[in-house]
Amino acid sequence: MAHTNASPRTNGKAEGGEFDAIVVGAGLSGVYLLHRLRELGLSVRVLEAGTDVGGTWYWNCYPGARCDTESMFYAYSWPTELRQKWTWTSRYPDQGEIQGYISHVTDEFDLRKDIQFETRVAGATFDEAANRWAITTEQGETFSARFCVMATGCITKPNLPDWPGVESFAGDTYHTARWPKDDVDFTGKRVAVIGTGSTGIQAIPIIAKHAEQLTVFQRTPNYAIPAWNGPLDPEYEREIKDNYDKYWDMARWSSTGLMYEIRDRSIFDDTDDVREREFEDRWQQGGFSFLFAYKDILTDRNANELVAEFVRNKIRGRVDDPEIAELLCPNTHPFASKRLCVDTNYYETYNRDNVALVNVRGTPIEEMTSTGLRTSEESYEFDAIVFATGFDSMTGALFNIDISGRSGEKLKEKWADGPRTYLGLGTAGFPNLFTITGPGSPSVISNMMTSIEQHVDWVSDCIEHLVREGMQTIEPRVDAEDDWVEHVNEVANTTLFPEADSWYTGANVPGKPRIFTPYVGGVGTYRKKCDEVAANGYEGFVLA
Ligand code: N01
Numbered sequence: 001m002a003h004t005n006a007s008p009r010t011n012g013k014a015e016g017g018e019f020d021a022i023v024v025g026a027g028l029s030g031v032y033l034l035h036r037l038r039e040l041g042l043s044v045r046v047l048e049a050g051t052d053v054g055g056t057w058y059w060n061c062y063p064g065a066r067c068d069t070e071s072m073f074y075a076y077s078w079p080t081e082l083r084q085k086w087t088w089t090s091r092y093p094d095q096g097e098i099q100g101y102i103s104h105v106t107d108e109f110d111l112r113k114d115i116q117f118e119t120r121v122a123g124a125t126f127d128e129a130a131n132r133w134a135i136t137t138e139q140g141e142t143f144s145a146r147f148c149v150m151a152t153g154c155i156t157k158p159n160l161p162d163w164p165g166v167e168s169f170a171g172d173t174y175h176t177a178r179w180p181k182d183d184v185d186f187t188g189k190r191v192a193v194i195g196t197g198s199t200g201i202q203a204i205p206i207i208a209k210h211a212e213q214l215t216v217f218q219r220t221p222n223y224a225i226p227a228w229n230g231p232l233d234p235e236y237e238r239e240i241k242d243n244y245d246k247y248w249d250m251a252r253w254s255s256t257g258l259m260y261e262i263r264d265r266s267i268f269d270d271t272d273d274v275r276e277r278e279f280e281d282r283w284q285q286g287g288f289s290f291l292f293a294y295k296d297i298l299t300d301r302n303a304n305e306l307v308a309e310f311v312r313n314k315i316r317g318r319v320d321d322p323e324i325a326e327l328l329c330p331n332t333h334p335f336a337s338k339r340l341c342v343d344t345n346y347y348e349t350y351n352r353d354n355v356a357l358v359n360v361r362g363t364p365i366e367e368m369t370s371t372g373l374r375t376s377e378e379s380y381e382f383d384a385i386v387f388a389t390g391f392d393s394m395t396g397a398l399f400n401i402d403i404s405g406r407s408g409e410k411l412k413e414k415w416a417d418g419p420r421t422y423l424g425l426g427t428a429g430f431p432n433l434f435t436i437t438g439p440g441s442p443s444v445i446s447n448m449m450t451s452i453e454q455h456v457d458w459v460s461d462c463i464e465h466l467v468r469e470g471m472q473t474i475e476p477r478v479d480a481e482d483d484w485v486e487h488v489n490e491v492a493n494t495t496l497f498p499e500a501d502s503w504y505t506g507a508n509v510p511g512k513p514r515i516f517t518p519y520v521g522g523v524g525t526y527r528k529k530c531d532e533v534a535a536n537g538y539e540g541f542v543l544a
Contacts, residue, residue: 016141019043021463022133022148024121024401027055029151029436029452031102032076034111036460040467045143046111046151047135049120053106055153057098062176062388063184064202065095068287068342071232072240073258074098074449077248079105084241092229092287092342123402124148126431131472133432147463150398151436154444157396159389159509161194165368172384176203177391186211186384192373194365195388196222197503201341203388205349215356215380217365217373220501221330223311224341228286253524257442257450260292267294267303279310287342298336298495308335318347327359333500339444393503394439394517395419405430418506418515422476422484422540423530425458431473431544434459439517440488444504445497446523454523458530462538473544480540492516 021037023030026048037044050058057065067074071088082105089097106112123136133148158177160166166173174184176199191211193204196218208214240247240259247259254261267275282290296303312329319325328347349355363377372381392399395415403411406429414420414429421427424441426434436455437443443451466474492498498505498516506512519526533539 016137016143017045019045019143019145020147021045022047022135022143022145023151024124024135024149025055025151025153025156025397026050026053026106026115026117027057027151027153028076028102028449029153029456030055030115031106031111032078032452032456033149033151033436033460034114035078035109036456037463038111038114040460040464042463042467044114045145046115047119047121047137047143048115048117051117052099052103053112053115054099054102055151056155057095057102059156059177060179060199061095061099061181062174062179062199062203062386063206064204064344065176065179065199066092066202066227066229066344067094067098068092068198068227068340069258069447069449070287071097072237073251073447075101076105076449077244077453079108082108083244087237088232090229091232092227121401123404124433125402125404125408126406126433128406131431147432147434149434149436149459150401150438152397152401154397154437154448155391155393155503157392157400158387159392159396159503160387161365161389162510163365163367165370168370169368169372169385170370171372171382173387174384175387175389176200188212189383190381191215191384191386192217192380192382193386193388195390196220197388197390198222198339198341199390200388201343201346203386204355205343205345207386208349208352208355211354213354213356215358215382217358217360217375218327219360219364220332220338221328222338222341223308223330223335224343224346225283225288225290225311226286227342227344228284229344251447251450251523252454252527255522255524256288256291256445257447257523258288260289262292262295265294266296267300267306268296275306276310279307283310283314288340291336291340298334298497301334301496304334304337304496311335315347320351324350324357327357333502334496337496337500338502339504390503390508392509392512393444394506396509398435398438403430403433405433416513418513419517420481420485422481423526423533424519425455425530426474426476426541428476428478428481431475433475434462440484440519442519442521442523442526445518445520450523454527454530458534461534465534465538466543469543471543474538474541477540477542484540487521488519489516491519491521495520 020042021044023046026046030046071093120138122138125134133145135143158175190213192215194217251259282293316325363375399412419439421440424438501507505514505516
């Protein structure tokens with residue numbers, strides 16, 4: 001793994017200080033934001049809990065971690081020389097390679113000196129008299145800044161089941177989003193993996209190769225399309241690099257932030273034969289290309305079912321034991337209404353002698369014991385348990401910080417019934433607080449790279465505008481925020497996304513309000529709206 005040595009904290013002791021801007025998080029967003037804000041001549045400090053840059057990619061270094069967006073689409077567009085120089089090794093980059101890329105950019109632009117590692121932000125309070133944010137850390141520092149940008153990521157806070165007996169288990173436990181940096185050796189061990197989302201589906205085939213016995217606990221089977229990963233085709237790479245601006249522009253104005261578009265064709269316009277050939281073609285292309293085959297896959301239940309059954313039949317063809325195959329066939333939610341998974345040998349892994357599948361949908365895991373796990377039906381013994389149980393996404397990282405706005409209003413209280421933002425960029429009553437890829441923006445439903453760049457550019461331009469115009473604060477108007485929240489819900493309700501109990505809706509975390517938070521109106525449409533808002537003097541915001 002290409003893992004750059006971390007810079008130490010800036011001075012090793014609690015210090016804090018005054019800055020124009022504090023950025024929380026040194027992932028892909030925080031790194032680019034630092035570059036942009038420094039270019040504006042602002043003093044900036046990035047506060048990062050980890051020991052290195054990378055954010056989501058820093059923490060999620062579990063076996064098999066790999067991006068499900070193709071490498072040529074998963075890079076910044078801004079260092080023009082670098083995008084020509086940088087060469088990805090495979091069609092889908094693995095965690096180590098992405099981590100290496102982010103580190104490289106950080107070093108190339110000498111950004112590390114303004115990033116303070118091993119610093120976890122605990123609170124952010126707006127001081128109305130001074131129009132400044134006071135940002136406190138778990139290490140005891142206090143920073144003061146005019147602007148506070150939460151580049152805290154969408155899938156940051158691990159979701160851990162609250163079963164009794166967690167402490168009593170004598171073996172090793174791991175959450176995939178907190179994987180140790182040192183190698184974990186499962187050789188000769190009886191290992192359990194809980195969870196079959198994108199993470200579990202990537203980790204299970206790798207762990208199966210090393211463990212003596214692997215038992216997978218599945219609550220909901222998922223749809224996975226093969227990645228057909230392999231070395232990056234040099235001709236394809238050349239084509240993209242020679243026409244980078246053209247492709248990147250396509251991505252910016254597309255519906256998903258990728259460099260191709262959903263076909264403007266209904267699934268019902270084709271005969272069964274033609275449709276089957278189209279599905280087969282997409283299957284052979286692999287990955288998300290499947291989603292682009294017909295425009296009604298995610299809006300029409302009957303259209304969706306045709307794809308779903310095609311994928312189920314593929315699963316049946318990949319798994320030897322028909323009973324196991326049926327257990328792996330998703331039937332509780334529409335195709336791709338949970339994040340579509342991209343796999344390498346996932347289903348074939350269940351053909352191995354050392355792999356077992358336990359369906360816990362009707363018979364949930366009830367407790368951890370000193371030797372393993374107990375479901376409502378049976379007890380199991382393990383040497384190690386891996387939690388691939390996902391995240392308290394979208395709001396989890398923000399709620400980990402005690403954020404108070406005007407009149408001491410707490411963000412957590414304001415959002416108790418679900419997040420409320422204007423464009424996913426900010427929330428009324430919290431001046432000069434920006435969120436990158438926040439709830440109500442395309443974020444996780446799009447290519448994150450495209451959406452991150454768009455948000456960072458918008459926020460940087462906005463800050464530049466405020467400074468140039470001598471404005472002290474900006475915050476959304478309540479009516480603009482209300483309208484946006486309503487619009488986000490309206491658009492979501494024209495799709496099948498809200499039907500699934502997914503992390504997109506918060507349904508994966510007990511007690512969380514069930515609301516589909518990403519904006520699915522399209523990356524290009526959203527960009528146009530943000531551009532218009534800025535061009536119209538930040539319409540919908542109050543500038544003071
Ligand atoms: O998390 P998930 P993830 N008992 O929430 C199960 C991105 N990502 O880490 O479906 C039993 O999808 C849960 O079951 P259920 C990507 O956006 C990207 O896998 O709730 N099981 C589910 O099976 C992705 O969508 C990449 O019934 C329990 C699993 O745990 C997002 O991260 C790679 C349980 C969690 O699945 C999150 O993926 C990896 C319980 N009590 C991830 N609690 C790439 O770019 C939870 N589960 C490749």
